[in-house]
Amino acid sequence: MTLPIGDYRVEISASGYINFTAYATVNENYNTYMETFLLVEGADGETGTATGQINNALTGNGVEGVSLSVRKGWNNSQNGTITPNLSGNNYRIVLTWGSNPRDLDSHMVGSLSDGNPFHVYYSQKSSYDGKIQVCNLDVDDTTSYGPETVTLNATTNKPYYYYIYHYAGSGSLATSEAQIKIYQGESLVGKFNVPTDLGNNRYWNVFAIVDGQIIVKNTITSSPDVSYVPDSESSTMMLDFDDTGEDQEIYLYFCDKNLTQYKKILIYQFSC
Ligand SMILES: [Ca+2]
Secondary structure (H helix, E strand, O other), rough: OOOOOOEEEEEOOOOOEEEEEEEEEOOOOOOOOOOOOOOOOOOOOOOEEEEOOOOEEOOEEOOOOOOOOOOOOOOEOOOOOOOOOOOOOOOOHHHHHHHOOOOEEEEEEEEEEOOEEEEEEEEEEEEEOOOOEEEEEEEEOOOOOOOOOEEEEEOOOOOOEEEEEEEEEOOHHHHOOOOEEEEEEEEEEEEEEEEOOOOOOOOEEEEEOOOEEEEEEEEEEEOOOOOOOOOOHHOEEEEEEEEOOOEEEEEEEEOOOOOOEEEEEEEEEEEE
């Protein structure tokens, strides 16, 4: 659904199940995908259980001394991960999922400064741009839950495509409860939950990072899509004037050759 920008509280209820409250933030020009909610049979006031382990996203090992907040009325067996802070403009992408399928694989495809491609995944765990490690698969988990972590040090302004492949195990991406978090520096800059209504193909094309922007794709296909960000030769720019609110704004749009917008930058804002 389309909603005005803001923070939302979502009340979920069904006959015979414990009510549940979730929270979501809707940002400008950004699709917010909420996680799949598993309602618990029973009535409000009953108790549930909380189990799980908190792992380091770089090593997959358990972490001690963690404080944990628990949500009321939720029968939760989800494991968690925490990730050490990054400096600069590096990105860390952390994949977690449920028990089945047992093995999801993260892939990162991009270009080096000399124009040659690179592809980091379980059988090519790192790639170098000269002496700079541009991409590294820090952890490859093959036995459910994750975390599986990719670190990217973007050395060009060309697109870096991130996608997931259902490598082995029963079930499908749609039933995997897969979730991806993107960290830039010390900030969580993106969170995605796997779509549950886009079929049973094995590739989840999640997003691309290009020139500091996250371009969301979020499709499930029979082969990876690593071409949805238009290259600079076929793109164009347009200026647009927005006077619909109290303030007036001038935006610069980047568009592909079909004039489909993929990036929008606020150039100037003023009040009359
Ligand atoms: Ca894996």
